[in-house]
Amino acid sequence: MVKYTSLRPVLWTENFDDTIGFYMQVLGFNLHGRNDEWQWASLYKDEIHLMIAKPNEHEHFGKMGFTGSLYFNVDDVDTLWEELKLKTKICYEIETFPWEMREFAIYDNNGYILQFGQSVE
Known part of the structure; x- marks a missing residue:
């Protein structure tokens, strides 16, 4: 049986810097890694990890929403x-x-x- 060890959601945004700022300044997350060329960042607070990304042409941003x-x-x-x-x-x-x-x-x-x-x- 495969053991699942964590879940790290990726939040797509057209507002890359603003979203990183919201999670860091308002919620107190820390920046773990960032790649401006890819428009991707990893954030964490305590045991919670999430990623922020600007969608690319393969992700069809806007056609399917987070529900x-x-x-x-x-x-x-x-x-x-x-x-x-x-x-x-x-x-x-x-x-x-x-x-x-x-x-x-x-x-x-x-x-x-x-x-x-x-x-x-």
């Missing part, structure tokens, strides 16, 4: 809410849901939905 959200599990969702609520566009405010998660969601600079949650069990 989900990125869900981040965090250890102090209330503090993060206080840090982000005035810095970003809100998708939905912090709330404790019946499935025992306290969470909120924001939009990044591209309109991707980023959800942040913490178990309240």
